[in-house]
Amino acid sequence: MERGAEIVITTCAGVRPGEDVVIVTDEERLPIAFALERAVIAARATPTLVVGPRRSIDNEPPSAPIAAAMAAADAVIMPVTHSLSHTAATREAIRAGARVVSLAAFTERMMKAGGLFADFRARKPLCDTLARRLTEAGEVRITSPAGTDLRLGLRGRSGNSHACILDGPGFTAVPNIEANISPADGSAEGVLVADGSIPNFGIGALVEPVVFRIAGGFVSAIEGGGTAEALRELLASQDDPWVYNIAQFAMGLNPECRDFTGEMLNDEGVDGTIHIGIGTSANLGGAVQASTHFDAVIRAPSVWLDGEPVLRDGEHVAVPAGAAAEAR
Amino acid sequence: MTLEARRAAGARRLLQVCARLGAGEEVLIVCDPETEPLARTLAEAAEALGAVPVISRMPARPIDGQEPPATVAAAMKAAAVFLTPVSRSITHTRALRNAVERGARGLVMTQWREEMLAGGGIEADFAAIAPACRRLADALTRGGRLRLTTRAGTDVRMDIRGRRGNALTCIVEPGEFSPVPTIEANVSPVEGSAEGTFVADVSVPYADIGVLERPIRVELREGFVREIHGGAQAERLQQVLDSFRDPLSFNVAELGFGMNPEAEVTGFMLEDEAVAGTAHLGIGTSITLGGRVKAASHYDLLLWHPTLTVDGETVVRDGELVV
Numbered sequence: 001m002e003r004g005a006e007i008v009i010t011t012c013a014g015v016r017p018g019e020d021v022v023i024v025t026d027e028e029r030l031p032i033a034f035a036l037e038r039a040v041i042a043a044r045a046t047p048t049l050v051v052g053p054r055r056s057i058d059n060e061p062p063s064a065p066i067a068a069a070m071a072a073a074d075a076v077i078m079p080v081t082h083s084l085s086h087t088a089a090t091r092e093a094i095r096a097g098a099r100v101v102s103l104a105a106f107t108e109r110m111m112k113a114g115g116l117f118a119d120f121r122a123r124k125p126l127c128d129t130l131a132r133r134l135t136e137a138g139e140v141r142i143t144s145p146a147g148t149d150l151r152l153g154l155r156g157r158s159g160n161s162h163a164c165i166l167d168g169p170g171f172t173a174v175p176n177i178e179a180n181i182s183p184a185d186g187s188a189e190g191v192l193v194a195d196g197s198i199p200n201f202g203i204g205a206l207v208e209p210v211v212f213r214i215a216g217g218f219v220s221a222i223e224g225g226g227t228a229e230a231l232r233e234l235l236a237s238q239d240d241p242w243v244y245n246i247a248q249f250a251m252g253l254n255p256e257c258r259d260f261t262g263e264m265l266n267d268e269g270v271d272g273t274i275h276i277g278i279g280t281s282a283n284l285g286g287a288v289q290a291s292t293h294f295d296a297v298i299r300a301p302s303v304w305l306d307g308e309p310v311l312r313d314g315e316h317v318a319v320p321a322g323a324a325a326e327a328r
Numbered sequence: 329m330t331l332e333a334r335r336a337a338g339a340r341r342l343l344q345v346c347a348r349l350g351a352g353e354e355v356l357i358v359c360d361p362e363t364e365p366l367a368r369t370l371a372e373a374a375e376a377l378g379a380v381p382v383i384s385r386m387p388a389r390p391i392d393g394q395e396p397p398a399t400v401a402a403a404m405k406a407a408a409v410f411l412t413p414v415s416r417s418i419t420h421t422r423a424l425r426n427a428v429e430r431g432a433r434g435l436v437m438t439q440w441r442e443e444m445l446a447g448g449g450i451e452a453d454f455a456a457i458a459p460a461c462r463r464l465a466d467a468l469t470r471g472g473r474l475r476l477t478t479r480a481g482t483d484v485r486m487d488i489r490g491r492r493g494n495a496l497t498c499i500v501e502p503g504e505f506s507p508v509p510t511i512e513a514n515v516s517p518v519e520g521s522a523e524g525t526f527v528a529d530v531s532v533p534y535a536d537i538g539v540l541e542r543p544i545r546v547e548l549r550e551g552f553v554r555e556i557h558g559g560a561q562a563e564r565l566q567q568v569l570d571s572f573r574d575p576l577s578f579n580v581a582e583l584g585f586g587m588n589p590e591a592e593v594t595g596f597m598l599e600d601e602a603v604a605g606t607a608h609l610g611i612g613t614s615i616t617l618g619g620r621v622k623a624a625s626h627y628d629l630l631l632w633h634p635t636l637t638v639d640g641e642t643v644v645r646d647g648e649l650v651v
Contacts, residue, residue: 022399041387048399049385053375065356065382065403072402 001032004111005039008077011120012164012174013101017044019074024066026054029079032106036077048073055082057238058104058200059280059293062089071096075166079103083200083264085173086247086280086293099166102173105199105264115175115257115269123177124163127253130179130310134159137305140183140249142274144301145313146193146209150276152249153187157285164254171283175257176269180250180277182286186217188246192276196297197260197267201234203227204262212276212296219244219278242290248277250295251303251311260297267297272314274301331446338445339373345454346498346508347409347435351378356407358400360388363413366442370411382407391572392417392438392534393613393625405430413437417534417597420613420626424505434505435498439533439597449509449591449602457511458497461587463651464513464643468493471638474515476583476607478634479646480527484548484609486583487521488638492618498588505616509591510602514584514610516619520551522580526609530593530630531600535568537561538595544629546609553578553611569611569627576623582610585634585644593630600630605647607634 009015021040025033033049040047052066060082061067067089070076076098078084083104090100110116134140135158142150159181162172192212197205210228213221218241222232235243254269261267268275277284279293300314309317329337343349355374359367364385371381386400394416395401401423404410410432412418417438428434444450468474469492476484493515496506529543542559552575556566569577588602601608610617612626636644643651 020397020399046387046397048397049383050399050403051371051383051385053380053382063354063380063382064406065354065384068406069384069399069403072398 001035001108001111002038004116005035006042007116008036008101008103008174009039009043012166012172013075013077013099014166015040015043015045015075019045020072021045021047021075021077022050022069022073023047024050024052024062024070024076024078024080024084026052026081028054028081029106031108032079032103032111035111036079057292058083059086060291061087067092070098073098076100077103079106081105085171086283088289090171091283094169094171097169099169100171101166102171103265104173107263110263110266115254115266118175118177118254118256120164120177123253124165127163127177127179128161130251131159131161133305133310134179134181139306141304142298142301144193144298146195146299148191148193148298148301150188150190150192150214152183152246154181155184157181157184160284173265175254176265177253178250178268179253180248180284182248182281182284183246185287188214188217190214192296194296194298196270196273196299197262198231198294198296199262199264199267200294201231203231205260205267210296214246217246219246238291240291242288243279243292245279245281245288245290246276247279247281247286247288247293248284250275250277268295270297272311272316274298274303274311334446335369335442336373338450339370340377341450342435342508343373343377346506347411347433347500349374349377349379349409352380353408354380354382355409355411356403357381357383358396358404358410358412358414358418359383359385360415361385362388362415363440366413366440369442369445370413389416389418391625392627393420393623395421396423401426404432407432409433411435411437413440415439417626419507420616425616428503428505431502433500433502435500436505436507437598438507441596444596444599449588449599452509452511452588452590454498454511457587458499460649461497461511461513462495464585464649465493465495467638467643467651468513468515473639474583475637476634478527478631480529480543480631481545482525482527482631482634484522484524484526486517488515488517491515491518494617507598507601509588510586510598511588512584512586512601514582514617516582516614516617517580519579519620522548522551524548526629526631528629528631530606530632531595532561532565532627532629533595533597533600534627535564537564539593546629548580551580553580572624574624576621577612577625579612579614579621579623580609581612581614581619581621581626582617584608584610601628606630606632
């Protein structure tokens with residue numbers, strides 16, 4: 001895992017000599033955390049490993065000492081079992097000047113092969129361009145062969161380029177190079193058919209599609225087989241209406257994330273897919289802090305921004321000059 | 329009981345009796361690679377009590393008394409309870425003082441070994457000894473001038489006017505810290521006031537010096553250690569203190585009295601300083617004890633069977649509290 005750890009620490013987090021680096025982890029991810037710790041020492045920075053109890057669900061807030069350590073760090077690396085990306089702790093750390101890298105649900109396989117070994121620098125211009133186009137667009141429409149047909153309003157919201165490289169305070173998950181945006185509250189309408197992956201809550205790559213009926217910015221119904229039923233029950237148990245909020249539209253852009261494996265940050269990064277984030281939007285430019293945030297990934301989507309095609313059946317189209325070469 | 333069960337019982341005792349850890353409380357355990365197994369034992373005990381443990385593992389500090397990384401300092405400040413099983417002391421740091429000022433309850437566990445959970449000072453009846461500890465601390469708070477003597481040749485005088493006596497009972501309230509199992513009463517003398525000769529004949533539990541083979545005699549003038557005499561261990565002490573290149577490392581920071589009847593001299597800092605019938609001279613940083621000095625380090629020198637008089641009244645005679 002040494003090479004993968006070095007990529008995370010030096011390429012993604014940009015750790016420099018003398019910096020204070022917090023590695024937030026739990027018992028299950030310790031081998032990965034130890035590899036990262038060695039990479040921090042090799043970069044002549046100071047690692048602090050913070051081992052907390054596993055959270056019970058993705059994006060449950062970490063305990064106060066962990067949040068405080070994050071806010072005091074120059075860089076925060078999070079190889080955790082349950083994501084901390086969409087928590088106030090992450091937001092506060094960025095506000096305090098930290099560069100935050102999520103490695104949620106990371107596996108040793110992901111440290112050794114796949115998306116982490118993509119050329120992030122080369123992919124960044126495309127990611128930046130798409131984020132800018134999201135900022136400029138008023139509406140996005142998404143369809144897919146499985147039956148997705150969804151419209152989201154984007155007015156007043158800014159796109160985010162999470163290219164797995166942090167040059168200053170900010171956030172990226174690794175290795176899911178993605179351009180994303182939080183849609184205008186209440187604007188999402190249509191149907192979303194998740195047929196790729198729901199890489200949260202132990203669901204993973206989907207064998208049967210899960211259908212989300214969406215109205216007025218919220219999921220109004222979840223249909224399908226046993227997976228849909230389990231998800232329905234889990235969300236109902238949160239006793240929080242905001243867990244149904246349509247929080248995010250994102251395009252995966254990592255050519256080395258080749259297929260759905262059930263590994264969250266791999267699945268979200270698969271090139272030519274899109275995912276819809278549901279729940280908390282506060283760390284993406286939205287206003288909602290829910291008790292969780294999860295994602296539903298769509299295969300072979302077609303995407304239009306104000307009527308202009310961006311993806312057709314999972315293939316990049318009409319990428320503006322400059323980024324076109326990177327897209328292929 | 330198996331060794332493992334005795335350790336678990338010791339950890340539970342520390343958390344319940346000393347830290348008074350409650351269910352649902354967030355407890356930060358600061359450790360380094362060497363002390364991580366101990367940190368895990370403590371975390372398991374905390375979890376068993378329904379508390380929320382967070383282990384914060386930092387690289388081992390090169391010397392005692394150095395500030396932990398800013399990230400660890402921030403985590404300490406945010407915790408309800410913190411424990412510090414570390415190889416090198418972070419007791420006399422701003423990080424610890426800031427955490428305590430925020431209302432945290434802290435147990436200092438420098439140089440702890442897992443076997444210390446299984447027996448020794450940990451077995452003391454902390455609540456029963458606390459009143460005696462407070463009586464001695466009160467005598468130090470009220471006092472103006474103190475004199476410390478031993479049959480081995482110690483004769484030290486200090487001014488403690490306006491300084492508080494600290495009762496480290498190993499049972500902490502919000503805003504307090506205590507080394508464990510170091511039941512001790514101590515005071516930080518007025519800067520510049522310590523004068524005389526201190527003959528350490530127990531241990532210097534720092535910098536791998538440990539239990540003393542020959543006594544170390546230190547001469548104190550105007551509040552500073554001016555001379556260190558003795559054998560190879562005295563030389564080692566001199567070298568280490570010189571290496572900090574900080575004259576304040578020689579500041580007379582503390583006079584403390586061990587009061588734990590179960591503790592034995594082992595060369596490990598907190599077990600040694602706890603031993604009933606010993607006194608220790610702290611040198612270097614004094615800010616966590618009520619003094620004004622922040623130095624590069626804080627070291628302690630221990631002696632047996634002290635006699636303490638405060639304003640002419642005998643308070644400790646040959647290591648026994650008489651008030």
